[in-house]
Amino acid sequence: NAGVMQNPRHLVRRRGQEARLRCSPMKGHSHVYWYRQLPEEGLKFMVYLQKENIIDESGMPKERFSAEFPKEGPSILRIQQVVRGDSAAYFCASSPSQGFQETQYFGPGTRLLVL
Amino acid sequence: AQRVTQPEKLLSVFKGAPVELKCNYSYSGSPELFWYVQYSRQRLQLLLRHISRESIKGFTADLNKGETSFHLKKPFAQEEDSAMYYCALSGAGGSTLGRLYFGRGTQLTVWP
Numbered sequence: 001n002a003g004v005m006q007n008p009r010h011l012v013r014r015r016g017q018e019a020r021l022r023c024s025p026m027k028g029h030s031h032v033y034w035y036r037q038l039p040e041e042g043l044k045f046m047v048y049l050q051k052e053n054i055i056d057e058s059g060m061p062k063e064r065f066s067a068e069f070p071k072e073g074p075s076i077l078r079i080q081q082v083v084r085g086d087s088a089a090y091f092c093a094s095s096p097s098q099g100f101q102e103t104q105y106f107g108p109g110t111r112l113l114v115l
Numbered sequence: 116a117q118r119v120t121q122p123e124k125l126l127s128v129f130k131g132a133p134v135e136l137k138c139n140y141s142y143s144g145s146p147e148l149f150w151y152v153q154y155s156r157q158r159l160q161l162l163l164r165h166i167s168r169e170s171i172k173g174f175t176a177d178l179n180k181g182e183t184s185f186h187l188k189k190p191f192a193q194e195e196d197s198a199m200y201y202c203a204l205s206g207a208g209g210s211t212l213g214r215l216y217f218g219r220g221t222q223l224t225v226w227p
Binding site: 043 | 119121149158159160161164197202203213214215216217218219220
């Protein structure tokens with residue numbers, strides 16, 4: 001099992017461009033979580049998805065950010081019209097089922113730099 | 116509101132010395148607490164969790180509900196323990212089910 005995969009590992013965008021971050025969960029995992037880590041801070045929850053469903057997006061900024069987890073393919077975190085403040089590390093995690101005692105397995109992260 | 120506090124950003128000890136990484140939390144219900152570790156150039160990985168009550172790599176952590184703490188301890192630190200450590204909380208109820216709340220992390224350095 002290759003673990004949670006994220007790509008790209010590094011992404012550079014100019015202000016106003018779009019950023020697409022991909023996450024492939026571990027085999028057999030149908031629950032995906034996205035977290036953002038700003039410099040010098042801990043990881044902050046953004047969104048929780050299951051296949052074809054957004055379960056909890058309360059951590060997502062209201063504008064420019066969206067996420068999906070289609071029936072086939074990876075989960076996508078999309079940031080439109082990026083601004084410098086979007087520069088951060090974005091981590092994806094997956095778990096086999098829902099539950100507050102479930103272990104989440106993390107990907108290596110995507111480092112987004114907005115110029 | 117749910118919150119995880121790690122008061123030490125940096126912690127340095129010498130090899131063989133005891134180490135304690137502090138974690139305090141606030142949560143209205145009964146949370147599950149985790150310690151995650153990130154070694155240099157590796158991904159974040161689970162070190163241990165409260166419910167397992169096990170010792171991993173010599174580390175233990177006890178949940179103290181009275182003090183709302185979940186400090187990570189090891190009696191004899193090793194150089195390979197040098198890493199970033201994150202305390203995290205997961206809540207049992209309602210709309211927050213599934214999400215993890217993280218502290219800011221403590222960078223542990225173990226000197227030879």
